[in-house]
Amino acid sequence: MEIKLVHVTKSFGAKQVIQPTSFVIQSGSLTTLLGPSGCGKTTLLRMIAGLETPDSGEIWFENRCVFSSEKKINIPPEKRGLGFVFQDFALWPHMTVFENVAFGLRAAGKTDKLDEKVKNALHAVQLDDFAQRYPHQLSGGQQQRVAFARAIVIEPACILFDEPLSALDALLREEMRSELRTLITKLGITGVFVTHDQIEAMSMSDAIAVCHAGKIEQYDTPEKIYSHPATEFVARFVGSSNWLDQNHLFRPEQAQTVPTEQAEKYDADVTAVQFLGSSYQLQLNHNGQDWTYISPRRVSVGEKISLYLPRSAIVAV
């Protein structure tokens, strides 16, 4: 399902948390809203779900207008037919896993083949034997899966994810990341994903919208966002960047320590060295700019190092 936001704005009190924003989420893709906390990404997601009401603008699901300040349309969340995975999972503690998952079907009166549908959803997230458990009897990862099963069982046209992995520990987060991505691809769902974790965004998304101070700074594929950041904020927020001057930067892995054709040479002093296991991370100083560089061999602090950079790797913002 294609989701279209047109000139949407929102203020909390005197603070405008969403500047006029328009963008289109492509059907069948996983789109991520990426940004630091307080950038408005969660507010955007909640406005799509109907949990937050925009001050102005329009929101369209395909040809259906779910919100319009002008036409005074505001479809409540229960009539929008979306799936939602909450940051704190929001599993109802007084219901079993089965009842949690069955909730949406029962609420819509779709009790036909209810048992089968719930079991299929639990099977999809590998929780076949957990139907009669209560949420507090599950681990964090299992709770996360129940939250996902609850969203897919109603076969929504789109599922919204509000930082769904942030409540998990680092190891589990990585595991769930690929699991979620695989499931979404398999089920062919349109997904909107909110996160502040750039690695999560890069690894999972078909498209990323980088949010900053209530605005979308860049909306593109992960590769483009990384290699061609449109603004200074995007360049600084996504990946690490070494700045040549105010407007030019390169990504550390683009540089090499051996000369190549059409590469420019830059000298830098090594100010700190950290051993990372497979490599060494160097802190460099180039004309007063702090750079980082990953080196396969140990370099001592105080040494000089030369980096060779192809001109095509220099990005202007």
Next chain:
Amino acid sequence: MKQTNRKANLPLLLLAVVLIFLIVCPVGMIFAKAVMQNGRLDFSPAVQTLLNPENAHMIGNSLLLGVLVVLLSTLIAAPLAYLFSRTKFARYRVFDILFMIPFMTPPYIASMGWILFMQKKGLLQQLIPAAAGCEKIFFTLGGLVLVMSLHVFPFMLTMLKNAMLNIPSSLEEAGAVFGAGFSARMRKIFLPLLSGNYAIGALLVFVKTLSEYGTPSTLGKRIGFEVFTTEIHRHATVAPIDFGSSATLSSVLVGICLCMWMLQNYITTRKSYNLVSGKGARRVEQSMGKGATVAAWAYTVLVLLIAVGVPYFSVISTSLINLRGYGLAPGNFTIAHYVELFTENEKGLSALKNSVFLAVTSATICAVLGTLLVLAVRKSHSKLRKVVEAIGLLPEMLPGIVLVIGIMLFWNQIYNILPLYNTMGIMVLAYVVLFLPYTVQYVTSSFTQISDSLMAAGQVFGGSPVYILRRITLPLIRQGIATGWMMTFIIAFRELVTASLIAPPNTLVVSTFIVREFEQGSVSVGMAMAVLCVLFSTTALLILNTVIDHRKVH
């Protein structure tokens, strides 16, 4: 190692002995009195008391009253709890204080206010002559239930409000996103999640109602509605005095209360959910239309008018009326009754003095004893600590009147050894026993906010135990002790049931003075004293609040 353990447990052991003497012995004495005759076990008088149809009727009355008060206070409190937790009304913090007023008003004073307001030719009928006959509706079980519910609903409100605040909004939002409308969300998510906390609140209100003496003794008596507390009181004070019946009825009341506590404990462990999750727990206000907002304001103001306005209007205006025969009329107002309290009415002045003396002494002793108890309990690792703590909190679980009966029986029994009975000393002692739990709870809760590592750090940096106590522990729990002291002071200052049972002959305190003037003296003088009593304790409470807020700022 064993030796040092013993040494550390010595203070605890001493405390245990003191508490057993002060609290356990009196309670035990009640049961003994109920089933022992001339040193032999004999159940027949107890059985006889219970089989007496009048008593069976009274027990039925008490239980019925308890159930009705639970129902009505729920009806009053539930909409308010929702308004003040899930809507924009939650921002008006001033109502937190306003809604506590009825609960902080001594029940006997509030019911006197209601009687003055509703009685034949009372204040309501003076204001609105068309209300003639309203007394026939009010002086019934319904009126009693109303007045008691108006006293206790803030308690239910606080319980429900906190429970509602603890339900993360995301649980309701999830319901909305997955297709449940408002009423379905209420039915399937909100109310089931509240049920455990509500059951606990309802049980507490039930126990409070059964233990309450003030309202049944003023309003209940007028309509001939006898309950446990009034019957226990009657058997212990009105000839023919029959302590056996008092003790038997007390035992039954204790039994009921203990059952309720056990039920409450069961529900707490079985039915409460760990709802407060750290990450992403946000609260979203339920939006309200214009109509809903107006209705909500109207309801809030109406509840406050009835619960606070009526009794306070009655008490204050009566205290200012010159000649009650003329009623509310221009020119019929005077402050003479207040002046009288401080000049010609020696009884009033001495009652004030007695109450201040009792409040200060008992609050101070409670602060010392309670703090020692908490410190000793926290220091020790022996099994005894649980016992000591439980005994220290026992008085709060038992109806006050039962404890006082126990103290009367026990100290009568040992009069030859310790002649404390019939002196001010026994009053101080009874107050200390009754109000000890306040200090214990406040000091314990101030301890839970302090990490053990703070004390450990003191040890690591070379502080001796006494030095640590003086420089670290006491400053950190000082506020808990002060709060406990002030609460004890306020409650002790206005305490009715203990004073009416155990005060030495011809010794009046504020509460018994008010009751006496109300029943057989000058109602206006009684009400003047009531106003002073409320003003006095409110001022104390405000000072306490300011001190706490002041501390928080720094």
